[in-house]
Amino acid sequence: MNRIITISRQFGSGGRTIAKEVASRLGIPCYDSELIEKIAEESGYTPEYIKEIGEYTVGKTGLSNILAARDKNGHSNYDNVFIAQAKVITKLANEGPCVIVGRCADYILKDKADCLKVFIQADNDFRSRRIIDLYGERTEKPEKRLNDKDKKRIAYYKTYTDMEWGKIENYDLVLSSSAFGIEKCADIIASLY
Amino acid sequence: MNRIITISRQFGSGGRTIAKEVASRLGIPCYDSELIEKIAEESGYTPEYIKEIGEYTVGKTGLSNILAARDKNGHSNYDNVFIAQAKVITKLANEGPCVIVGRCADYILKDKADCLKVFIQADNDFRSRRIIDLYGERTEKPEKRLNDKDKKRIAYYKTYTDMEWGKIENYDLVLSSSAFGIEKCADIIASLY
Numbered sequence: 001m002n003r004i005i006t007i008s009r010q011f012g013s014g015g016r017t018i019a020k021e022v023a024s025r026l027g028i029p030c031y032d033s034e035l036i037e038k039i040a041e042e043s044g045y046t047p048e049y050i051k052e053i054g055e056y057t058v059g060k061t062g063l064s065n066i067l068a069a070r071d072k073n074g075h076s077n078y079d080n081v082f083i084a085q086a087k088v089i090t091k092l093a094n095e096g097p098c099v100i101v102g103r104c105a106d107y108i109l110k111d112k113a114d115c116l117k118v119f120i121q122a123d124n125d126f127r128s129r130r131i132i133d134l135y136g137e138r139t140e141k142p143e144k145r146l147n148d149k150d151k152k153r154i155a156y157y158k159t160y161t162d163m164e165w166g167k168i169e170n171y172d173l174v175l176s177s178s179a180f181g182i183e184k185c186a187d188i189i190a191s192l193y
Numbered sequence: 194m195n196r197i198i199t200i201s202r203q204f205g206s207g208g209r210t211i212a213k214e215v216a217s218r219l220g221i222p223c224y225d226s227e228l229i230e231k232i233a234e235e236s237g238y239t240p241e242y243i244k245e246i247g248e249y250t251v252g253k254t255g256l257s258n259i260l261a262a263r264d265k266n267g268h269s270n271y272d273n274v275f276i277a278q279a280k281v282i283t284k285l286a287n288e289g290p291c292v293i294v295g296r297c298a299d300y301i302l303k304d305k306a307d308c309l310k311v312f313i314q315a316d317n318d319f320r321s322r323r324i325i326d327l328y329g330e331r332t333e334k335p336e337k338r339l340n341d342k343d344k345k346r347i348a349y350y351k352t353y354t355d356m357e358w359g360k361i362e363n364y365d366l367v368l369s370s371s372a373f374g375i376e377k378c379a380d381i382i383a384s385l386y
Contacts (some may be wrong), residue, residue: 116372121361166361168314174367179309180385188381192373 004113005099006106011149012127015120021186023099032101043084107161119171126178198292199299204342205320208313214379216292225294236277300354312364319371
Protein backbone atom coordinates (compact mmCIF):
# COMPACT_ATOMS: atom_id res chain seq x y z
CA MET A 1 0.00 0.00 0.00
CA ASN A 2 1.26 3.47 -0.85
CA ARG A 3 1.80 5.96 1.90
CA ILE A 4 -0.51 8.92 1.51
CA ILE A 5 -0.81 12.15 3.48
CA THR A 6 -4.27 13.70 3.61
CA ILE A 7 -4.53 17.28 4.79
CA SER A 8 -7.84 18.71 5.95
CA ARG A 9 -7.76 22.34 6.93
CA GLN A 10 -9.69 25.30 8.19
CA PHE A 11 -10.12 28.03 5.59
CA GLY A 12 -7.24 30.51 5.90
CA SER A 13 -5.06 28.21 8.02
CA GLY A 14 -2.43 27.77 5.30
CA GLY A 15 -3.14 24.05 5.02
CA ARG A 16 -2.76 24.09 1.25
CA THR A 17 0.62 25.87 1.42
CA ILE A 18 1.77 23.38 4.07
CA ALA A 19 0.66 20.48 1.86
CA LYS A 20 2.65 21.79 -1.12
CA GLU A 21 5.70 22.36 1.08
CA VAL A 22 5.52 18.82 2.53
CA ALA A 23 5.14 17.26 -0.92
CA SER A 24 8.07 19.22 -2.30
CA ARG A 25 10.30 18.18 0.62
CA LEU A 26 9.33 14.54 0.23
CA GLY A 27 9.53 14.66 -3.55
CA ILE A 28 5.99 13.33 -4.01
CA PRO A 29 3.03 14.91 -5.86
CA CYS A 30 0.51 17.16 -4.11
CA TYR A 31 -3.05 17.04 -5.39
CA ASP A 32 -5.21 20.06 -4.73
CA SER A 33 -6.53 22.11 -7.66
CA GLU A 34 -5.08 19.35 -9.88
CA LEU A 35 -7.95 17.21 -8.59
CA ILE A 36 -10.49 19.44 -10.27
CA GLU A 37 -9.29 18.63 -13.81
CA LYS A 38 -9.27 14.93 -13.01
CA ILE A 39 -12.72 14.96 -11.39
CA ALA A 40 -14.05 16.90 -14.38
CA GLU A 41 -12.69 14.27 -16.74
CA GLU A 42 -14.06 11.40 -14.65
CA SER A 43 -17.53 12.91 -14.16
CA GLY A 44 -18.05 14.59 -17.52
CA TYR A 45 -18.83 17.98 -15.93
CA THR A 46 -16.71 21.05 -16.72
CA PRO A 47 -13.82 22.02 -14.42
CA GLU A 48 -15.62 25.34 -13.71
CA TYR A 49 -18.68 23.46 -12.51
CA ILE A 50 -16.60 21.11 -10.31
CA LYS A 51 -14.88 24.13 -8.79
CA GLU A 52 -18.16 25.90 -8.20
CA ILE A 53 -19.90 23.05 -6.42
CA GLY A 54 -16.51 21.96 -5.02
CA GLU A 55 -16.16 21.10 -1.38
CA TYR A 56 -18.67 23.69 -0.42
CA THR A 57 -21.99 22.62 -1.74
CA VAL A 58 -24.07 20.51 0.53
CA GLY A 59 -25.32 17.37 -1.12
CA LYS A 60 -27.90 14.76 -0.16
CA THR A 61 -29.54 16.61 2.71
CA GLY A 62 -28.87 20.18 1.57
CA LEU A 63 -31.73 22.23 0.21
CA SER A 64 -30.02 22.86 -3.14
CA ASN A 65 -29.55 19.14 -3.54
CA ILE A 66 -33.06 18.22 -2.44
CA LEU A 67 -34.34 20.49 -5.18
CA ALA A 68 -31.78 19.24 -7.71
CA ALA A 69 -32.71 17.01 -10.62
CA ARG A 70 -31.88 13.29 -10.34
CA ASP A 71 -30.46 10.99 -12.96
CA LYS A 72 -31.77 7.44 -13.53
CA ASN A 73 -29.70 6.23 -10.52
CA GLY A 74 -31.31 8.76 -8.21
CA HIS A 75 -28.10 10.78 -8.04
CA SER A 76 -27.98 14.56 -8.20
CA ASN A 77 -25.09 16.39 -9.84
CA TYR A 78 -23.56 16.82 -6.39
CA ASP A 79 -23.67 13.08 -5.76
CA ASN A 80 -22.15 12.34 -9.16
CA VAL A 81 -19.30 14.74 -8.50
CA PHE A 82 -18.62 13.07 -5.14
CA ILE A 83 -18.64 9.62 -6.74
CA ALA A 84 -16.18 10.79 -9.42
CA GLN A 85 -14.05 12.42 -6.72
CA ALA A 86 -13.87 9.20 -4.71
CA LYS A 87 -12.83 7.29 -7.85
CA VAL A 88 -10.12 9.83 -8.74
CA ILE A 89 -8.71 9.95 -5.20
CA THR A 90 -8.66 6.15 -4.86
CA LYS A 91 -6.93 5.86 -8.23
CA LEU A 92 -4.27 8.44 -7.30
CA ALA A 93 -3.62 6.69 -3.99
CA ASN A 94 -3.13 3.42 -5.87
CA GLU A 95 -0.67 5.01 -8.27
CA GLY A 96 1.90 6.10 -5.68
CA PRO A 97 2.67 8.11 -2.53
CA CYS A 98 1.18 11.62 -2.56
CA VAL A 99 -0.32 14.46 -0.53
CA ILE A 100 -4.03 15.15 -1.02
CA VAL A 101 -5.70 18.35 0.18
CA GLY A 102 -9.29 18.30 1.42
CA ARG A 103 -12.18 16.73 -0.52
CA CYS A 104 -12.85 14.06 2.14
CA ALA A 105 -9.72 12.17 1.04
CA ASP A 106 -9.17 11.01 4.66
CA TYR A 107 -12.60 9.38 4.60
CA ILE A 108 -12.39 8.08 1.03
CA LEU A 109 -9.05 6.36 1.75
CA LYS A 110 -9.99 5.18 5.24
CA ASP A 111 -9.60 1.48 4.49
CA LYS A 112 -7.73 1.72 1.21
CA ALA A 113 -4.36 3.26 1.99
CA ASP A 114 -1.67 3.72 4.60
CA CYS A 115 -2.74 7.25 5.44
CA LEU A 116 -1.27 9.94 7.66
CA LYS A 117 -4.36 12.00 8.45
CA VAL A 118 -3.55 15.62 9.26
CA PHE A 119 -5.77 18.53 10.22
CA ILE A 120 -4.47 22.11 10.13
CA GLN A 121 -6.18 24.79 12.15
CA ALA A 122 -5.32 28.34 13.22
CA ASP A 123 -6.77 31.05 15.40
CA ASN A 124 -9.15 33.57 13.87
CA ASP A 125 -6.68 36.48 13.81
CA PHE A 126 -4.18 34.46 11.82
CA ARG A 127 -6.82 33.22 9.39
CA SER A 128 -8.39 36.68 8.94
CA ARG A 129 -5.03 38.25 8.11
CA ARG A 130 -4.24 35.40 5.74
CA ILE A 131 -7.46 35.52 3.71
CA ILE A 132 -7.14 39.30 3.31
CA ASP A 133 -3.53 38.89 2.10
CA LEU A 134 -4.44 36.09 -0.28
CA TYR A 135 -7.90 37.01 -1.53
CA GLY A 136 -8.16 40.73 -0.71
CA GLU A 137 -10.72 42.73 1.23
CA ARG A 138 -14.45 42.14 0.69
CA THR A 139 -17.50 43.93 1.93
CA GLU A 140 -18.10 40.98 4.26
CA LYS A 141 -16.01 40.97 7.44
CA PRO A 142 -13.23 38.33 7.44
CA GLU A 143 -14.79 36.61 10.50
CA LYS A 144 -17.99 36.08 8.53
CA ARG A 145 -16.08 34.76 5.50
CA LEU A 146 -14.20 32.27 7.71
CA ASN A 147 -17.35 31.20 9.47
CA ASP A 148 -19.31 30.71 6.23
CA LYS A 149 -16.59 28.57 4.63
CA ASP A 150 -16.10 26.46 7.77
CA LYS A 151 -19.85 25.88 8.01
CA LYS A 152 -20.00 24.74 4.40
CA ARG A 153 -17.05 22.37 4.82
CA ILE A 154 -18.60 20.89 7.95
CA ALA A 155 -21.91 20.34 6.15
CA TYR A 156 -20.25 18.88 3.05
CA TYR A 157 -18.12 16.48 5.08
CA LYS A 158 -21.09 15.36 7.16
CA THR A 159 -23.19 14.79 4.06
CA TYR A 160 -20.76 12.47 2.33
CA THR A 161 -19.08 10.73 5.28
CA ASP A 162 -20.33 9.26 8.53
CA MET A 163 -17.87 11.34 10.49
CA GLU A 164 -17.52 14.92 11.69
CA TRP A 165 -15.07 17.35 10.08
CA GLY A 166 -12.57 18.72 12.59
CA LYS A 167 -13.35 16.05 15.18
CA ILE A 168 -10.20 15.11 17.08
CA GLU A 169 -10.59 11.33 16.74
CA ASN A 170 -10.53 11.39 12.95
CA TYR A 171 -6.92 12.61 12.67
CA ASP A 172 -3.48 11.30 13.58
CA LEU A 173 -2.08 14.78 13.89
CA VAL A 174 -3.66 18.19 14.46
CA LEU A 175 -1.45 21.26 14.19
CA SER A 176 -2.11 24.92 14.82
CA SER A 177 -0.36 26.89 12.08
CA SER A 178 -0.84 30.10 14.09
CA ALA A 179 1.07 28.56 17.01
CA PHE A 180 3.94 27.06 15.01
CA GLY A 181 4.02 28.79 11.61
CA ILE A 182 3.75 27.24 8.16
CA GLU A 183 7.38 26.05 7.90
CA LYS A 184 7.43 24.27 11.26
CA CYS A 185 4.13 22.51 10.48
CA ALA A 186 5.65 21.24 7.21
CA ASP A 187 8.75 20.06 9.15
CA ILE A 188 6.68 18.03 11.57
CA ILE A 189 4.52 16.39 8.93
CA ALA A 190 7.50 15.53 6.71
CA SER A 191 9.36 14.09 9.72
CA LEU A 192 6.42 11.81 10.52
CA TYR A 193 6.06 10.44 7.01
CA MET B 194 6.90 34.42 31.19
CA ASN B 195 7.97 30.83 31.66
CA ARG B 196 7.37 28.32 28.92
CA ILE B 197 5.02 25.61 30.07
CA ILE B 198 3.77 22.46 28.36
CA THR B 199 0.32 21.26 29.37
CA ILE B 200 -0.67 17.74 28.40
CA SER B 201 -4.29 16.68 28.37
CA ARG B 202 -4.91 13.07 27.49
CA GLN B 203 -7.42 10.34 26.95
CA PHE B 204 -7.28 7.63 29.60
CA GLY B 205 -4.93 4.87 28.44
CA SER B 206 -3.29 6.98 25.71
CA GLY B 207 0.09 7.09 27.45
CA GLY B 208 -0.12 10.89 27.87
CA ARG B 209 1.44 10.73 31.32
CA THR B 210 4.38 8.63 30.10
CA ILE B 211 4.89 11.01 27.19
CA ALA B 212 4.84 13.99 29.59
CA LYS B 213 7.54 12.45 31.80
CA GLU B 214 9.66 11.60 28.79
CA VAL B 215 9.38 15.15 27.39
CA ALA B 216 10.27 16.70 30.75
CA SER B 217 13.27 14.44 31.19
CA ARG B 218 14.56 15.27 27.68
CA LEU B 219 14.15 19.00 28.28
CA GLY B 220 15.51 18.82 31.82
CA ILE B 221 12.46 20.49 33.34
CA PRO B 222 10.09 19.19 36.05
CA CYS B 223 6.93 17.23 35.25
CA TYR B 224 3.98 17.69 37.58
CA ASP B 225 1.44 14.91 37.69
CA SER B 226 0.92 12.99 40.94
CA GLU B 227 3.26 15.56 42.52
CA LEU B 228 0.38 18.01 42.17
CA ILE B 229 -1.71 16.03 44.61
CA GLU B 230 0.60 16.66 47.58
CA LYS B 231 0.74 20.34 46.74
CA ILE B 232 -3.01 20.71 46.28
CA ALA B 233 -3.53 18.88 49.60
CA GLU B 234 -1.22 21.33 51.33
CA GLU B 235 -2.90 24.36 49.74
CA SER B 236 -6.46 23.20 50.41
CA GLY B 237 -6.07 21.55 53.80
CA TYR B 238 -7.63 18.27 52.59
CA THR B 239 -5.70 14.98 52.74
CA PRO B 240 -3.84 13.75 49.65
CA GLU B 241 -6.09 10.65 49.63
CA TYR B 242 -9.16 12.86 49.41
CA ILE B 243 -7.66 15.01 46.62
CA LYS B 244 -6.81 11.86 44.71
CA GLU B 245 -10.29 10.43 45.22
CA ILE B 246 -12.19 13.47 44.02
CA GLY B 247 -9.31 14.26 41.61
CA GLU B 248 -10.05 15.10 38.02
CA TYR B 249 -13.00 12.79 37.95
CA THR B 250 -15.61 14.20 40.23
CA VAL B 251 -18.05 16.56 38.68
CA GLY B 252 -18.37 19.79 40.57
CA LYS B 253 -20.83 22.69 40.44
CA THR B 254 -23.49 21.11 38.30
CA GLY B 255 -22.88 17.45 39.17
CA LEU B 256 -25.35 15.68 41.38
CA SER B 257 -22.74 14.81 44.02
CA ASN B 258 -21.80 18.46 44.23
CA ILE B 259 -25.35 19.75 44.28
CA LEU B 260 -25.94 17.56 47.32
CA ALA B 261 -22.59 18.51 48.88
CA ALA B 262 -22.31 20.79 51.91
CA ARG B 263 -21.23 24.39 51.30
CA ASP B 264 -18.83 26.52 53.29
CA LYS B 265 -19.50 30.16 54.16
CA ASN B 266 -18.40 31.20 50.64
CA GLY B 267 -20.92 28.86 49.03
CA HIS B 268 -18.16 26.50 47.89
CA SER B 269 -18.36 22.74 48.07
CA ASN B 270 -15.30 20.59 48.78
CA TYR B 271 -15.02 20.05 45.02
CA ASP B 272 -14.93 23.77 44.35
CA ASN B 273 -12.36 24.32 47.10
CA VAL B 274 -10.12 21.64 45.62
CA PHE B 275 -10.37 23.26 42.19
CA ILE B 276 -9.53 26.67 43.64
CA ALA B 277 -6.48 25.21 45.43
CA GLN B 278 -5.48 23.40 42.23
CA ALA B 279 -5.63 26.63 40.21
CA LYS B 280 -3.46 28.37 42.81
CA VAL B 281 -0.89 25.55 42.85
CA ILE B 282 -0.69 25.34 39.03
CA THR B 283 -0.38 29.12 38.63
CA LYS B 284 2.38 29.19 41.29
CA LEU B 285 4.31 26.36 39.61
CA ALA B 286 4.05 28.08 36.25
CA ASN B 287 5.45 31.26 37.80
CA GLU B 288 8.38 29.40 39.32
CA GLY B 289 9.85 28.08 36.08
CA PRO B 290 9.37 26.04 32.89
CA CYS B 291 7.63 22.70 33.45
CA VAL B 292 5.29 20.05 32.05
CA ILE B 293 1.87 19.74 33.71
CA VAL B 294 -0.41 16.74 33.15
CA GLY B 295 -4.19 17.15 33.14
CA ARG B 296 -6.14 19.02 35.84
CA CYS B 297 -7.35 21.77 33.48
CA ALA B 298 -3.85 23.32 33.49
CA ASP B 299 -4.35 24.47 29.88
CA TYR B 300 -7.41 26.44 30.97
CA ILE B 301 -5.94 27.67 34.26
CA LEU B 302 -2.85 29.05 32.49
CA LYS B 303 -4.73 30.36 29.47
CA ASP B 304 -3.74 34.00 29.97
CA LYS B 305 -0.97 33.53 32.50
CA ALA B 306 1.80 31.66 30.74
CA ASP B 307 3.46 30.93 27.43
CA CYS B 308 1.84 27.54 27.02
CA LEU B 309 2.26 24.77 24.50
CA LYS B 310 -1.12 23.04 24.77
CA VAL B 311 -0.99 19.37 23.81
CA PHE B 312 -3.69 16.70 23.65
CA ILE B 313 -2.80 13.00 23.40
CA GLN B 314 -5.32 10.53 22.06
CA ALA B 315 -5.20 6.94 20.86
CA ASP B 316 -7.53 4.44 19.29
CA ASN B 317 -9.56 2.16 21.54
CA ASP B 318 -7.50 -0.98 20.87
CA PHE B 319 -4.29 0.74 21.93
CA ARG B 320 -5.92 2.19 25.05
CA SER B 321 -7.59 -1.09 26.03
CA ARG B 322 -4.32 -3.01 25.80
CA ARG B 323 -2.53 -0.30 27.74
CA ILE B 324 -4.93 -0.13 30.68
CA ILE B 325 -4.90 -3.91 31.02
CA ASP B 326 -1.07 -3.87 31.01
CA LEU B 327 -0.89 -1.03 33.52
CA TYR B 328 -3.85 -1.63 35.82
CA GLY B 329 -4.73 -5.28 35.19
CA GLU B 330 -7.95 -6.98 34.19
CA ARG B 331 -11.23 -6.02 35.86
CA THR B 332 -14.70 -7.48 35.67
CA GLU B 333 -15.69 -4.45 33.62
CA LYS B 334 -14.74 -4.61 29.95
CA PRO B 335 -11.87 -2.26 29.02
CA GLU B 336 -14.10 -0.33 26.59
CA LYS B 337 -16.44 0.50 29.44
CA ARG B 338 -13.57 1.56 31.70
CA LEU B 339 -12.24 3.88 28.97
CA ASN B 340 -15.64 5.29 28.28
CA ASP B 341 -16.41 5.92 31.97
CA LYS B 342 -13.13 7.76 32.57
CA ASP B 343 -13.45 9.86 29.41
CA LYS B 344 -17.00 10.82 30.35
CA LYS B 345 -15.89 11.92 33.80
CA ARG B 346 -12.99 13.97 32.43
CA ILE B 347 -15.29 15.65 29.92
CA ALA B 348 -17.78 16.51 32.65
CA TYR B 349 -15.09 17.75 35.04
CA TYR B 350 -13.51 19.94 32.40
CA LYS B 351 -16.84 21.39 31.35
CA THR B 352 -17.77 22.16 34.94
CA TYR B 353 -14.69 24.17 35.76
CA THR B 354 -13.88 25.77 32.40
CA ASP B 355 -15.94 27.42 29.70
CA MET B 356 -14.43 25.11 27.10
CA GLU B 357 -14.84 21.54 25.92
CA TRP B 358 -12.25 18.85 26.71
CA GLY B 359 -10.86 17.26 23.59
CA LYS B 360 -12.15 20.03 21.32
CA ILE B 361 -9.70 20.67 18.50
CA GLU B 362 -9.55 24.48 18.86
CA ASN B 363 -8.29 24.34 22.44
CA TYR B 364 -4.94 22.76 21.58
CA ASP B 365 -1.85 23.72 19.61
CA LEU B 366 -0.98 20.10 18.94
CA VAL B 367 -3.00 16.88 18.96
CA LEU B 368 -1.14 13.60 18.58
CA SER B 369 -2.33 10.05 18.26
CA SER B 370 -0.01 7.86 20.34
CA SER B 371 -1.43 4.75 18.65
CA ALA B 372 -0.39 6.13 15.24
CA PHE B 373 3.10 7.30 16.20
CA GLY B 374 4.06 5.53 19.43
CA ILE B 375 5.07 7.04 22.77
CA GLU B 376 8.69 7.85 21.84
CA LYS B 377 7.87 9.66 18.61
CA CYS B 378 5.18 11.73 20.36
CA ALA B 379 7.76 12.79 22.95
CA ASP B 380 10.21 13.68 20.13
CA ILE B 381 7.69 15.95 18.42
CA ILE B 382 6.65 17.77 21.59
CA ALA B 383 10.25 18.28 22.74
CA SER B 384 11.22 19.57 19.28
CA LEU B 385 8.41 22.15 19.39
CA TYR B 386 9.33 23.53 22.81
